[in-house]
Amino acid sequence: MKxxxxxxNAFLAPAVLAYLVVFLYPTLRTIVMSFFKVESVTDxxxxxxxxxxxxxxxxxSSELFITSLKNIGNIWLIGGISVMVLALLFAVILTSGIKxxxxxxxxIYLPNVVSAVAMGTMWINYIYNTDFGLLNRxxxxxxxxxxxxxxLGPDRIFWSMLVAYCFGMVGxxxxxxMAGIExxxxxxxxxxxxxxxxxxxxxxxxxxxLLKGVTRSxxxxxxxxxxxxxxxxxxxxxxxxxxxxxxxxxxxxxxVFGSSSSVTVRDSGAxxxxxxxxxxxxxxxxxxxxxxxxxDDSEM
Amino acid sequence: xxxRASILLIFIMALSVVFTSxxxxxxxxxxxxxxxxxxxxxxxxxxxxxxxxxxxxNETEPQGQVIAEAVEAYSKQTGIEVELxxxxxxxxxxxQPALDAGTQIDIFDEDIDRVNSTWGNYLLDLEELSTKSYxxxxxxxxxxxxxxxxxxxARQVGPNGRLSSIPYQPFAFVVMYNKDIFDQAGITSIPKxxxxxxxxxxxxxxxxxxxxxVDDAYMAALVGYHLARTIGMEETLKIANDNSWDHPxxxxxxxxxxxxxxxxxxxxxAAANVWPAGQQEIAQESVAMYLNGxxxxxxxxxxxxxxxxxxxxxxxxVSSDGDPITYNNIGGQCFAINxxxxxxxxxxxxxxxxxxxxxxxxxxxxxxxVPMGLDSDWPEQLTEAKTVFENTTxxxxxxxxxxxxxDVNAKIKKNFxxxxxxxxxxxxxxxxxxx
Numbered sequence: 001m002k003x004x005x006x007x008x009n010a011f012l013a014p015a016v017l018a019y020l021v022v023f024l025y026p027t028l029r030t031i032v033m034s035f036f037k038v039e040s041v042t043d044x045x046x047x048x049x050x051x052x053x054x055x056x057x058x059x060x061s062s063e064l065f066i067t068s069l070k071n072i073g074n075i076w077l078i079g080g081i082s083v084m085v086l087a088l089l090f091a092v093i094l095t096s097g098i099k100x101x102x103x104x105x106x107x108i109y110l111p112n113v114v115s116a117v118a119m120g121t122m123w124i125n126y127i128y129n130t131d132f133g134l135l136n137r138x139x140x141x142x143x144x145x146x147x148x149x150x151x152l153g154p155d156r157i158f159w160s161m162l163v164a165y166c167f168g169m170v171g172x173x174x175x176x177x178m179a180g181i182e183x184x185x186x187x188x189x190x191x192x193x194x195x196x197x198x199x200x201x202x203x204x205x206x207x208x209x210l211l212k213g214v215t216r217s218x219x220x221x222x223x224x225x226x227x228x229x230x231x232x233x234x235x236x237x238x239x240x241x242x243x244x245x246x247x248x249x250x251x252x253x254x255x256v257f258g259s260s261s262s263v264t265v266r267d268s269g270a271x272x273x274x275x276x277x278x279x280x281x282x283x284x285x286x287x288x289x290x291x292x293x294x295x296d297d298s299e300m
Numbered sequence: 301x302x303x304r305a306s307i308l309l310i311f312i313m314a315l316s317v318v319f320t321s322x323x324x325x326x327x328x329x330x331x332x333x334x335x336x337x338x339x340x341x342x343x344x345x346x347x348x349x350x351x352x353x354x355x356x357x358n359e360t361e362p363q364g365q366v367i368a369e370a371v372e373a374y375s376k377q378t379g380i381e382v383e384l385x386x387x388x389x390x391x392x393x394x395x396q397p398a399l400d401a402g403t404q405i406d407i408f409d410e411d412i413d414r415v416n417s418t419w420g421n422y423l424l425d426l427e428e429l430s431t432k433s434y435x436x437x438x439x440x441x442x443x444x445x446x447x448x449x450x451x452x453x454a455r456q457v458g459p460n461g462r463l464s465s466i467p468y469q470p471f472a473f474v475v476m477y478n479k480d481i482f483d484q485a486g487i488t489s490i491p492k493x494x495x496x497x498x499x500x501x502x503x504x505x506x507x508x509x510x511x512x513x514v515d516d517a518y519m520a521a522l523v524g525y526h527l528a529r530t531i532g533m534e535e536t537l538k539i540a541n542d543n544s545w546d547h548p549x550x551x552x553x554x555x556x557x558x559x560x561x562x563x564x565x566x567x568x569x570a571a572a573n574v575w576p577a578g579q580q581e582i583a584q585e586s587v588a589m590y591l592n593g594x595x596x597x598x599x600x601x602x603x604x605x606x607x608x609x610x611x612x613x614x615x616x617x618v619s620s621d622g623d624p625i626t627y628n629n630i631g632g633q634c635f636a637i638n639x640x641x642x643x644x645x646x647x648x649x650x651x652x653x654x655x656x657x658x659x660x661x662x663x664x665x666x667x668x669x670v671p672m673g674l675d676s677d678w679p680e681q682l683t684e685a686k687t688v689f690e691n692t693t694x695x696x697x698x699x700x701x702x703x704x705x706x707d708v709n710a711k712i713k714k715n716f717x718x719x720x721x722x723x724x725x726x727x728x729x730x731x732x733x734x735x
Contacts, residue, residue, distance in 0.1 A: 010310050014317055042397035064707045129577075130569040150572035154717040157572075239517035239575050240703065243710045254706055257393050261517060262703035263413040 027279075033272035041256055041268045048269075055273035065274070068246040071158060075247070076226045079166050084218060086170045088211075091177035092203065105178070109171035116168070120235030123164040128152050152236070157244040161236045169225070173218050180214030181207060216289050223285040227278045248274050349643055350381040351650065353407040354395060356633065358388045362598070362666040363469065370659035374650050380643075382650065395419065399638065406641040407650065412450075412634040413698065415465050416457040423464035424637040429648045430463055436657040446655055446672045450632055453695060466651050469663070470632035470670040471593045472612075472688050473521065473696075479609035481509050481588040490613040490684075492625060494529075494556065497616045501565040504588050512560065513567040513587040514720070515578030520712045521629075522591050524700030526553050529618040533627060533696060540701030543708050545733035549621075554719060554726035556618070561720050571721035579603075591615060597681040598668035610681040614688050628688060629696040632670075 034055055036048040059065045090108055094101050111119060127134045128151035136148050151160045188206050197205070230249040237245040239261050241254055256271035258264050353371065357364035364386055371382045387394055395408055399422050409415070415423070430451075431441045443451050443463075450467035458464040485504045491497040501511035514522050528536040531549035539545060560566045567587055570578065579596065581587040583603035590596070597610050614625040635651045637644055653659055655672040664671035668679045670689070678686055703709045715732045718724040724732060 007306070014314070040396055040400075042400050044400070062707055064710045067710075124574055128572075130572050148568065150569070150721060152572035152574050153721060153723075154571065154714045155723065236574065237516065240520075241706050241710050242516060243714045246710065251706065258414075258418065259703065259706065259709075260389065260392065262698040263411065263417055264704055264706070266418070 030272045030275050034276045036269050038269040039266055055269045058270045059273055065251050067243050068248045068251050072226055072229055072247050079162050080222050083166050083169050083173055087173035088177050090174045091181055095178055095181045108174055111168035112171045116231040119168055120232055128160055154244055161232055161245055165232050176218055180211045184210050219289050220286055224282055227282050351406045351647055352383045352404050354385045354387055354405050356391045356410045359386045366663045366666050370654050374653050380646055405638055406647045407637055409633055409635045412467055412631050415634050415636045420459040424639040424644055425462050425464055427463050434652045445674055465634035465636040467632040467634040468655050468672050471595050472685055473593050473629035474612045474614055474688050475589050476592050476596045477589045477611045479611045491616050493616050494618045510567045510587045511565045512589050513578045513581045514570050515573035515575045516713055517575035519716045520702040520709045521699035523712050523716055524702035525615050528700045529622040532622050537701045550733055551730040554729040557719055558726040561722055566720050571717040594682055594685045612685040626691050626693040628692045630692055
């Protein structure tokens with residue numbers, strides 16, 4: 001087929017234009033904004049005052065922001081390990097030839113399809129509710145009803161939120177692992193079985209090494225979604241920020257648009273600084289995983 | 301031939317992209333309420349004037365419905381077209397960008413502090429317009445027929461101390477209580493001091509009900525109020541602004557609330573109440589009292605029994621060093637006019653329609669809210685609130701400043717919840733707040 005330059009450019013033009021206007025321009029503007037003192041996001045450039053690294057100093061001197069960084073650190077590490085281990089376990093089980101594989105796969109993936117707002121509300125009102133919630137009812141059934149556990153109390157709310165969040169995320173990562181496992185040729189397993197390898201050996205020596213690329217993808221995707229953690233923080237703390245549920249995005253949202261319960265000072269410059277910081281985190285993790293989990297030995 | 305067909309296809313695609321992006325910028329209003337009437341009932345001839353009004357209410361809320369009715373009546377009477385835009389609470393994010401972009405917005409409404417401080421630069425000065433008389437004011441200046449306290453507050457918070465907004469839907473932040481439980485417990489008079497409150501709590505507990513509750517959204521306000529009643533408004537504001545909690549009053553507050561926890565006067569669920577769980581405890585009648593706004597009866601209208609009896613009283617005084625019960629957080633929503641409007645008088649006429657006479661009463665009745673007009677009736681649920689309004693001499697800002705900083709608010713929420721669930725004692729709370 002003859003390559004027609006004009007046609008290619010004409011078809012690419014709308015997409016490139018959309019990318020430049022909707023993604024690149026706001027990104028560049030945000031980076032520039034992070035070095036200025038800006039009150040409202042839509043203030044004209046004439047109202048901006050140069051502030052150097054002042055915005056970064058502001059956000060790092062906020063105790064709540066530091067707590068929010070710790071929160072996503074915990075979500076990334078502890079949540080990440082839990083989700084990946086569970087996702088891998090389910091993926092291995094579902095690709096080992098059990099019956100009703102499609103049903104289990106759909107059932108585990110279902111939470112991903114349901115809106116996060118609906119899921120979060122369900123967890124708060126149906127499962128964690130102090131008086132009527134599922135967990136406290138189970139405890140009461142086993143005779144522990146006197147001591148009602150405050151699942152949404154200040155010391156437990158972060159972990160409650162993390163469990164609810166991870167519950168919904170397992171399905172998505174399980175599918176990615178399944179796709180990776182299904183790409184491994186069965187010959188390897190057959191050869192290993194003939195040589196006398198048991199299930200554990202097959203898993204450690206064949207499955208895991210050949211899943212390196214998929215694992216790296218999963219880690220990067222998990223990092224991106226963790227950095228963008230927002231909806232669950234809003235649901236578990238609907239009116240204003242709490243130390244146990246705030247993620248940097250929640251903090252940024254309140255900083256840029258003001259609190260919904262009282263009239264607070266807005267600081268879009270500091271919000272932009274948070275945005276820049278989050279981008280740096282994602283880029284750093286991306287490069288780190290590229291070096292640590294090398295993709296060189298999966299020649300599929 | 302093939303080349304021509306593909307060029308035509310590209311052209312159509314490009315056009316469709318252009319049209320879809322054009323189309324989305326025009327239709328912003330979800331409900332255009334326009335009625336260009338003929339000159340049958342008009343007192344002034346139809347002038348082809350169009351007002352654009354952005355409101356914070358949703359179409360389905362009672363306030364939204366009454367406003368829509370009032371706007372339609374106004375349009376019919378004056379022949380002026382009014383485009384009514386139900387933004388919902390998103391107006392907090394949408395309004396300023398729209399104003400900056402030069403969109404025609406003549407009237408908008410929101411919380412009185414937000415309108416005057418966040419959007420102060422966009423407001424028209426209303427001092428002159430408000431001293432005129434209008435058909436519904438019986439010959440008196442407008443400012444003399446509406447709630448004076450609110451007008452004074454609006455002037456106080458207005459840019460340069462000028463009246464630049466007209467309040468409506470006033471609220472007071474008070475203790476809302478269940479009258480039935482009070483009667484059952486044998487409480488005959490409203491508690492005015494902390495000791496009286498503790499006595500009332502004991503009586504309520506003896507009939508098997510829980511005296512008090514709170515949820516995460518209002519913990520900072522509770523702490524702010526109690527602190528102001530203990531050490532006074534000035535000191536409390538200082539603590540809120542500097543985030544320095546060394547004051548001995550903090551320990552006193554902690555001891556008071558530790559006592560509330562130990563005596564079982566506060567709901568055991570309170571520390572884990574994610575809003576609106578606290579209100580629901582009131583609605584279910586398991587708890588008697590809750591520090592909240594006078595909007596509460598309206599907010600949980602659908603959760604309470606039909607003959608729920610509401611009462612209100614000002615937060616009791618705690619110490620002689622602190623504020624008396626005449627200091628309260630009073631506020632409201634307010635209407636404001638864009639300083640660049642072409643029709644200031646017409647816009648103000650609409651505001652008068654909404655804050656006096658028939659529609660003011662209707663707004664108060666339908667939304668179980670406080671009316672603006674001095675002649676309008678108060679809903680039954682808020683009769684006791686009238687006393688609080690009339691007796692308030694000094695105004696607290698929202699939560700006495702405790703929600704002005706997200707850091708302070710989050711710190712209070714965490715430590716206060718630990719205090720009222722017994723995980724921190726009074727000393728521990730005071731120490732934790734100092735960090």
